[in-house]
Amino acid sequence: MARTSRPPIVAVMGHIDHGKSSLLDYIRKANVTAGEAGGITQHVSAYEAIHEHEGSSRIITFLDTPGHEAFRALRSRGALAADVAILVLAADEGVKPQTKEAYEAIEEAGIPFVVAFTKIDKNGADIDRVKNSVIENGIYLEGLGGSIPYVAVSSKTGQGISELLDLVLLTADLAELSADTSLPATGFVLESSQDPKRGISATVIVKDGTLTLGSVAVAGTCFAPVRFIENFQGNRIQIAQPSQPVVLSGWSALPTAGMPFLMAKNKKEAEMIVKESEPAFSTPRNRDAAEEAEGKTLVPIIIKADVGGSIEAILHELQKVVHEHVALHIIAEGVGTVSEGDVKIAHAGNAVIIAFHVGIDQSARDLAERSGVVIQTFSIIYDLEKYVIEMLKERAPKVRAEEVLGQAKLLKVFNATGNKQVLGARLDTGFAKLGDLVKIDRRGIELGSGKITNLQQARADVKEIRTEGEFGAQIETKVDVAAGDTLTFFRIIES
Numbered sequence: 253m254a255r256t257s258r259p260p261i262v263a264v265m266g267h268i269d270h271g272k273s274s275l276l277d278y279i280r281k282a283n284v285t286a287g288e289a290g291g292i293t294q295h296v297s298a299y300e301a302i303h304e305h306e307g308s309s310r311i312i313t314f315l316d317t318p319g320h321e322a323f324r325a326l327r328s329r330g331a332l333a334a335d336v337a338i339l340v341l342a343a344d345e346g347v348k349p350q351t352k353e354a355y356e357a358i359e360e361a362g363i364p365f366v367v368a369f370t371k372i373d374k375n376g377a378d379i380d381r382v383k384n385s386v387i388e389n390g391i392y393l394e395g396l397g398g399s400i401p402y403v404a405v406s407s408k409t410g411q412g413i414s415e416l417l418d419l420v421l422l423t424a425d426l427a428e429l430s431a432d433t434s435l436p437a438t439g440f441v442l443e444s445s446q447d448p449k450r451g452i453s454a455t456v457i458v459k460d461g462t463l464t465l466g467s468v469a470v471a472g473t474c475f476a477p478v479r480f481i482e483n484f485q486g487n488r489i490q491i492a493q494p495s496q497p498v499v500l501s502g503w504s505a506l507p508t509a510g511m512p513f514l515m516a517k518n519k520k521e522a523e524m525i526v527k528e529s530e531p532a533f534s535t536p537r538n539r540d541a542a543e544e545a546e547g548k549t550l551v552p553i554i555i556k557a558d559v560g561g562s563i564e565a566i567l568h569e570l571q572k573v574v575h576e577h578v579a580l581h582i583i584a585e586g587v588g589t590v591s592e593g594d595v596k597i598a599h600a601g602n603a604v605i606i607a608f609h610v611g612i613d614q615s616a617r618d619l620a621e622r623s624g625v626v627i628q629t630f631s632i633i634y635d636l637e638k639y640v641i642e643m644l645k646e647r648a649p650k651v652r653a654e655e656v657l658g659q660a661k662l663l664k665v666f667n668a669t670g671n672k673q674v675l676g677a678r679l680d681t682g683f684a685k686l687g688d689l690v691k692i693d694r695r696g697i698e699l700g701s702g703k704i705t706n707l708q709q710a711r712a713d714v715k716e717i718r719t720e721g722e723f724g725a726q727i728e729t730k731v732d733v734a735a736g737d738t739l740t741f742f743r744i745i746e747s
Contacts, residue, residue, distance in 0.1 A: 258431040258494040259300075259311040260424035261333060261457060265354035266340030271370030274407035275340060276316055279417070282410060297443045297455060297561075298497035299484040303417040310421055313457070313495045315442065333440040333457055333510070336423050337365035338416070339391075343377035343404065346385030355391060364427060366419045367393065367402035372411070379404055431494035435461035436515035441471050441507045442497065444560035446587040452476075452503040456513055463492035467515045468522040469500055471507040475522040476500050478515075506587055509561040550581040551647050552603035553640075556590050558610050563587065566608060569637050575644045577651065590627060592616045599623045604643065608636060650746040658682025662692075662737040663722065672705065673733055674726050684725070684741045685716040692731045693738040702729025704741070 266272050279301050297316040302309050315334055337358045341351060358365050367386065369379055383393060383402075392398020401419045405412035439459040446452050454476070456469065463469075469476045482499040483489050492498040507513070516522035557563045563585050570580060583601045584594070590605055590612040596619070598605050605620075605627040612620075612627055620627050630636040660677040667674040684690075686707050692699045707714050708724035717723045727733075 255430040255432045258429050259313055260335045260420060260427075260429055261313045261315060261459075261495050262336050262338060262420055263315045263334035263358075264338045264340060265358065267342070267345075267348035267350040267354070271342055271407055272340045275338075275368065275370060275405065275413070276314060278407045278410060278413060279314065282413070298457060300496065301417075303414070303421065305418055305421045311495070312417065312420060313497055315457070315497075333442065333459070334361070334363060335427060335429055336420055337361075337363055338420065339365050339367050340370055341367065341382055341386065342371045342374075343369045343379055343382050344371055344374050346382040347389045347391075352389060355389075364423045365400065366416065366423055367391065367400055368412075368416055369402065369404040370407060372404045373406045373408055429495075431460045433462045433493065436467065437461040437463035437469075437492065438512065438514045441509055441511045441513055443509055444503070444506050444587070445558065446506065448588075450501050452506055452587075453499055453501040454503055454507050455497055455499050458492050458494050458496050458498070460494055461515070462494075463496075463498065463515065465490060467517060468519055469503075469513050470516050470522050470525045471503075471511045471513040473526050474503050474505040474507040475516070475519070475526060476503040477519060506560050509559075509564055548575075548577055548579040549647065549649055551578050551644055552581045552583045552601045554583060554594055554598050554601075554603050554605045555585040555608070556594060556605065556610050557585075557587060557608040560587055562608050565633060566606070566636065569633055570640060573637065573640050573644065575648060578644045578648045580640065580644070589613055590616050592619050595619045595623065595625050595627075598625045604628065606630070606636060606640070608633070652744050652746055654742045655745050656682070657688060657741040657743060658684050659741070660684065660723075660739045662733055662735055662739055664735055665733055666724075668732070671702075671728050671730055672726055673729065674724070675733060676722060676724055677739060678722050679717050679720050681720075682741065683716055683718040684723070684739075686714075688741050688743050690727055690729070691740040691742065692729065692733055693740060694734070694736070699737075700729060700731040702727045702731065 264272050264276055280299060299314055301312050301314060303312055339351070339354060339358065341347065369382055371377060372379065383396060386393060387396060392400060394401050401423065403412050403416045403419060405416055437458045438461055439457045442455045442457055444452065444454040454471070463478065463481060465478055465481065467478050469478055478500060479502060481489050481492055484497050489498070516525055555563060555566055557566060573580065583603055584597055589610050590607050592613060592615045594605055595616045597603070605625065607627060607629040609631055612629070628639055630639070658679060659681045660679045662675055662677050664676045665673060666676065684704060684707060686704055688704050689701060690704055691701045704725060705728050706726035707717055709717055
């Protein structure tokens with residue numbers, strides 16, 4: 253069968269708080285049939301919208317790729333799964349760090365894109381200034397030295413959104429997207445999650461071919477018999493066509509977000525494909541901790557998150573957390589509520605449980621309290637990162653170092669009783685302070701050390717000597733000091 257055109261798959265990308273979610277929400281509400289949008293669950297991170305373009309209804313599939321810097325790895329995969337990108341920039345701010353990162357991800361994927369200037373109705377919006385900001389960062393707009401189309405939009409009023417979707421479809425038409433519906437389906441895993449009732453589910457995007465009931469989906473070393481197919485609205489359908497996002501349940505294991513999938517005729521064929529794939533996917537995500545730590549103190553943690561993509565993002569973020577003397581060791585990770593089993597593993601491994609967007613079973617909470625296992629819950633990934641940084645600092649072994657404070661020449665020993673020796677000395681550099689430590693050196697050879705128990709200047713007791721010149725001191729030491737010895741004052745600092 254000849255290849256035919258297919259709907260574009262679009263990734264909306266940009267800096268956090270630049271209006272990406274608001275734009276997607278407006279498109280969803282305005283372009284998805286009323287009553288159906290309510291069926292979209294939190295983690296079905298793709299949906300189909302219908303747009304009237306040049307007299308005909310056209311389908312556009314949108315990927316809800318995270319815009320936060322921490323989700324770069326997943327976002328890059330979103331760009332690879334997409335055909336066209338919309339780069340979102342707030343009209344009151346312009347290019348930001350995550351804008352550049354999103355642009356780099358689009359460039360790496362080699363896909364065409366459209367720029368959307370959002371928040372045009374906000375105080376401080378200045379389209380001309382933002383255009384200049386974009387051009388200064390090497391993104392050359394149409395009519396301004398380049399060929400990248402752009403449009404100004406408002407997610408409050410809907411201004412410019414129809415024009416934006418027209419631009420997306422024109423860009424897609426230029427790319428001549430096509431598929432062969434007679435082939436078995438291939439595509440990408442967009443997201444995966446685990447539910448106590450449904451088991452492991454994954455949102456997949458069909459890029460080519462047709463997904464049918466009775467076949468078996470294979471992604472890496474994971475597979476799922478296709479007993480039913482759900483579209484993005486949660487409705488069961490018989491087949492999934494190219495560019496369509498659907499949910500498949502019953503996976504043998506949690507497939508990684510961004511992983512390509514293909515179809516097998518039956519379970520036996522699927523198992524053969526998995527067996528052949530195992531060498532490529534057998535390398536553990538975390539290399540041997542002892543090898544990686546290189547003598548550092550290991551801090552074990554367990555990560556539990558709402559979906560597989562969150563685990564990817566957390567691991568990506570934690571790669572940035574480095575310390576000179578300690579290293580993170582992830583002993584387990586998984587999707588779903590923190591269970592009693594997680595607490596048992598944490599207790600055995602002396603680990604902290606990091607829970608992201610998930611709850612804690614009551615039995616797990618009770619066991620954690622009884623066994624002293626720490627469970628920390630987070631909803632913002634940067635708060636999680638800050639906690640881990642502080643935890644590493646607290647668990648780092650203290651490094652002791654000597655700080656030299658001053659030096660003096662011993663002039664005369666007045667009295668020696670046991671370990672206490674009263675002497676006269678001349679301060680040459682720095683200072684001497686009551687309670688500080690002192691090293692005794694004779695002709696370049698260190699004899700031992702002691703502690704200052706009394707200081708006198710002009711026959712009066714003082715807490716410190718800061719003026720160069722003669723002073724009296726009592727030091728506690730086992731060394732028999734003598735005139736001519738060098739006294740080095742120091743203290744121990746821990747870091």
